[in-house]
Amino acid sequence: MEFRHLGRSGLLVSEISYGNWITHGSQVEEDAALACVRAALDVGITTFDTADVYAGTKAEAVLGRALKGERRAGLEIFTKVYWPTGPGRxxxxxSRKHILESIDGSLSRLGTDYVDLYQAHRFDHSTPLEETMVAFADVVRAGKAHYIGVSEWTADQLREGHALATELRIPFVSSQPQYSMLWRVIEDEVVPTSEELGISQIVWSPIAQGVLTGKYLPGQPPPDGSRATDENGGRFMQRLMSDEVLSRVQQLKPLAEQAGLTMAQLAVAWVLQNTNVASAIVGATRPEQVLDNAKASGVKLDADLLKAIDEILEPVAERDPARTYETSPKERP
Incomplete structure (x- = not known):
């Protein structure tokens, strides 16, 4: 396993991180979840990403039990705050209230005194940004988080948040966007701004919810038990399941074979070619998937291969930077 610095900080994270969105506490049984975490640890993954909202807070608890007994200083545990975790307004x-209450809930479920990275899961248009950043600063100064980051913020939002973090003298080091061969919206604005500010990307869905594994075939129903058949996972995949997208993904198979990689490894290795990406988050329902994805760490793809991928996927790849703003909520959910 290779490691990269998170932003301009001294914190090193594994190039492949393990995330438990959708899976833990919902899609797979706890024994399977624990086996996947064990597999991640066995291949050298030390970075684990979750959020309070995943599986209605159950995912944090499952991850906490899975990591119990591991040397805490040898792990990087990330979580997030924003989405509803209860019925109240x-x-x-x-808000300051929700952040300060949520961090305590997350720490309790995770079974730890601190998280390495605490992230704003989306931008909150209903709360003054200064209030949010001061609350994050208080979390850091209380020793409950070492660093702060965000998820799915625009370049302008990153710039505003970073300016306040600098004024408050707290380490704002990361952005967590969706990024894959099929979803490239961060490349034109978020990545250049992040490079300027010393912020790294921790990317989610590098395999495009499994579409880039090639297991979904045009004109055929999704395989039984796949994410596309799951009520939670399937609703995130509608745009990706068109015959045009699936047909073009099938054209990547010979390229992966020539590179000596599985399709999943090619997809994960591809996002890691971007030097602003510190880590690619992978999820799993089986330990074998973790072992397969982890082999993408350290892989270098040559320029001809990258060009061939671009030529195949260009007609179906989303690149519009406005999509980050468009797909984020404008009001609290």
Missing amino acids: NDRGL
Whole structure:
């Protein structure tokens, strides 16, 4: 396993990180979840990403039990705050009240005194940004988080948040966007801004919810038990399941074979070619998937291969930077 610095900080994270969105506490049984975490640890993954909202807070608890007994200083544990975790009007968003209450809930479920990275899961248009950043600063100064980051913020939002973090003298080091061969919206604005500010990307869905494994075939129903058949996972995949997208993904198979990689390894290795990406988050329902994905660490793809991938996927790849803003909520959920 290779490691990269998170932003301009001294914190090193594994190039492949393990995330438990959708899976833990919902899609797979706890024994399977624990086996996947064990597989991640066995291949050298030390970075684990979760969020309070995943599986209605159950995912944090499952991850906490899975990591119990591991040397805490040898792990990097990330979580997030924003989406609703209860029925109340203040059980959501990035208000001071919700942040300070949510961090305590997350730490309790994770079974730890601190998280290495605490992230704003989305931008909150209903709360003054200064209020949010001061609350994050208080979390850091209380020793409950070492660093702060965000998820799915635009370049302008990153710039505003970073300016306040600098004024408050707290380490704002990361952005967690969706990024894959099929979803490239961060490349034109978020990545250049992040490079300027010293912020790294921790990317989610590098395999495009499994589409880039090639297991979904045009004109055929999705395989039984796949994410596309799951009520939670399937709703995130509608745009990706068109015959045009699936047909073009099938054209990547010979390229992966020539490179000596599985399709999943090619997809994960591809996002890691971007030097602003510190880590690619992978999820799994089986330990074998973790072992397969981890082999993408350290892989270098040559320029001809990258060009061939671009030529195949260009007609179906989403690149519009406005999509980051468009797909984020404008009001608290």
